[in-house]
Amino acid sequence: MKFFFFLLISSYTFICFSEDIYWELNNEKTFQTRVFHKENAYEYQKNTYSVNLKSELFLEPQRNINVLIEPEYRYDYHDKERSLFDISQGYFLYFNDHSEFKIGKEKVFWGVTELKNLVDIINSPDEASGEEKSKLGQSLISYSYINNKFGFIDLIYMPLFHEPTKVGKNGRLRLNLPTQNYNTSYEGGAGRKIPSWAIKWQNSFRETDISLQLFRGTSRNGSTLPKLENGEIKYFAGYERITQIGSFLQSIFGPIIFKFEGIRRNGQKNTLYERENYYSYITGIEYVVTRPFDKIWDLNIFAEYSNDDRGSNSNDIFQNDLFIGTRINFNDVQGTEFTQMLTLDLNGDGNTGNLEISTRLKDSVRIAANYTSYWSVNNKDTLYSFRRDNYLGIKITNYF
Amino acid sequence: MKIILQNLKHFITSIFLFSIIGNNFLVAAEEDSKALKISTDAYNYDKGFGDFISNQTMTLRNKQGEETIRYFRGKTLEVSDDGDKTLFIFDSPKDVKGTATLTFSHKVGPDDQWLYLPALKRVKRITSENRSGSFVGSEFAYEDLGSQELEKYSNRKYIKKEPCPQKEELTCHVITRVPVEKSSGYSYQTLWLDDTPAHKVWKIEYYDRKKSLLKTLKFGDYKIYLDKFWRPSTYYMINHQTGKSTDLLVEEIKFKVGLSERDFNQKSLSRIR
Numbered sequence: 001m002k003f004f005f006f007l008l009i010s011s012y013t014f015i016c017f018s019e020d021i022y023w024e025l026n027n028e029k030t031f032q033t034r035v036f037h038k039e040n041a042y043e044y045q046k047n048t049y050s051v052n053l054k055s056e057l058f059l060e061p062q063r064n065i066n067v068l069i070e071p072e073y074r075y076d077y078h079d080k081e082r083s084l085f086d087i088s089q090g091y092f093l094y095f096n097d098h099s100e101f102k103i104g105k106e107k108v109f110w111g112v113t114e115l116k117n118l119v120d121i122i123n124s125p126d127e128a129s130g131e132e133k134s135k136l137g138q139s140l141i142s143y144s145y146i147n148n149k150f151g152f153i154d155l156i157y158m159p160l161f162h163e164p165t166k167v168g169k170n171g172r173l174r175l176n177l178p179t180q181n182y183n184t185s186y187e188g189g190a191g192r193k194i195p196s197w198a199i200k201w202q203n204s205f206r207e208t209d210i211s212l213q214l215f216r217g218t219s220r221n222g223s224t225l226p227k228l229e230n231g232e233i234k235y236f237a238g239y240e241r242i243t244q245i246g247s248f249l250q251s252i253f254g255p256i257i258f259k260f261e262g263i264r265r266n267g268q269k270n271t272l273y274e275r276e277n278y279y280s281y282i283t284g285i286e287y288v289v290t291r292p293f294d295k296i297w298d299l300n301i302f303a304e305y306s307n308d309d310r311g312s313n314s315n316d317i318f319q320n321d322l323f324i325g326t327r328i329n330f331n332d333v334q335g336t337e338f339t340q341m342l343t344l345d346l347n348g349d350g351n352t353g354n355l356e357i358s359t360r361l362k363d364s365v366r367i368a369a370n371y372t373s374y375w376s377v378n379n380k381d382t383l384y385s386f387r388r389d390n391y392l393g394i395k396i397t398n399y400f
Numbered sequence: 401m402k403i404i405l406q407n408l409k410h411f412i413t414s415i416f417l418f419s420i421i422g423n424n425f426l427v428a429a430e431e432d433s434k435a436l437k438i439s440t441d442a443y444n445y446d447k448g449f450g451d452f453i454s455n456q457t458m459t460l461r462n463k464q465g466e467e468t469i470r471y472f473r474g475k476t477l478e479v480s481d482d483g484d485k486t487l488f489i490f491d492s493p494k495d496v497k498g499t500a501t502l503t504f505s506h507k508v509g510p511d512d513q514w515l516y517l518p519a520l521k522r523v524k525r526i527t528s529e530n531r532s533g534s535f536v537g538s539e540f541a542y543e544d545l546g547s548q549e550l551e552k553y554s555n556r557k558y559i560k561k562e563p564c565p566q567k568e569e570l571t572c573h574v575i576t577r578v579p580v581e582k583s584s585g586y587s588y589q590t591l592w593l594d595d596t597p598a599h600k601v602w603k604i605e606y607y608d609r610k611k612s613l614l615k616t617l618k619f620g621d622y623k624i625y626l627d628k629f630w631r632p633s634t635y636y637m638i639n640h641q642t643g644k645s646t647d648l649l650v651e652e653i654k655f656k657v658g659l660s661e662r663d664f665n666q667k668s669l670s671r672i673r
Contacts, residue, residue: 097662107521109520109523152665207510252527290533298530298533335496360493360495363494
């Protein structure tokens, strides 16, 4: 961490003295609050608000070298477990015509579907952020081979495992007890300092994109293990060493994009704390409506089905779920967007809904408001813990 | 941007088309040989530009005259045996800064398009069916800015000859053309091309699906690059149905900067700045 600070300060100083290299500094500060209007289900839970600061320094000392440093700070007023300081990204990148070499910390996205991305496995989730797709930076050394005919091959070596963040006892949207951030157990050869690695091939053939991947290392999604400590039951996190083979496929047929992501994972524990090898997939379509209601809006409709063959032993809340989503971009000067998401559990274990609208107050300020709800939750399902956690969220971001 | 620039050069010949897609034969056969020749000559004149980069400023103006400014950059690579490759990088507003689109246009069939979302670090495939959608909230549609391959239009008709709009000393050929793609927002377009060898475009009228006049685009301040390639510095688009307008100012164009295929793939898209 000290090293990063040093790097940060020296880089910021460095750019002040060099005029001939390209650089950019982008900052953003966000204020976020979530109003849970129902009484808390579990002791100590509170409504809370947070402030987030993010800075990004990009340097291009030479045409084929990029350096990026992105520190992030989050302060949560009540839930101190949610507060965070992290170098969310920070890397050195060298590239030439056929390859890319990267060392540092990065966020990597893999996948094609909308609801969730089964194949997206490089980074640990930033669960405490409260945002579904938020993730932590991953330390890595990666090499990519790029060929316009054969596609891309990425080789990624990850020396460390970054433990996912957890909501603390004062936070909402957690299990009946908070998961402790100590005594984390690692099994089957997993560990914080045990390296993981991954390989991915991807190519595009006109309307079709296809990928194959392999991952071996510490699972990014842990298990929650109840243990007795001083006569009191507490939840602790556990991570296993897994092997995952994944693939995605997407293809365009006029206004329809067909999407598929599938994985086979070995070594992960299920909700009965037993290791169970499984297959999981998500498939569906994105439909683009041109000029809906004769307006200049962009309207995208999503329909996806998600399945996990562990059934009710799955620790994925979308183990047999239907997802319907809509996104409207109004194409106005303020960039107003409306999204709607609905997931229906076909086993009747709980549904989720989300409405969100966002717009620009001025060129450098964006505001987003959302309402998220959980209903028909079955007391055997993870969603049961969120039954009183319907909330109104407001987020204001200032870019400077 | 690129689409507009290429309005200058690419008008259709259906020779390629009818050999590939049989049912286009009928459409092609209806083309007026004079209109087709002017379009083909304009397209051929502009061949060999290689690649270029440009900085652009867009001024969006609503009915009340309130203005909003947007900055973006474009990179284009000429592909000799297929449609061109284009990159747009958005510099403002700040919440979308770093967003970029990559398009591989094709002479026949839909274009391939990807969108890079920097916040998620996601390269997302998008369908080119959204071609009639608004480009960053402006009065330009994606299809106005995309690569104007000759094969993307058919049914050309020669209408008349008259002095060029904004440039009375030149004579313009007025022709109409019909977009081939069904998802286009237009039933047809009318173009004013001058009678110089480059056949520079001075004005385009866009007619909506109901055949009423939707928009007019006027070109100004033509500059010559590499002693051959003409590009306008200003584009003025007005939407007659909403009263809104967009000015596009091309700040800087540089030709033959050495771009190649490697600058136009999903990997390079994700490290774009």
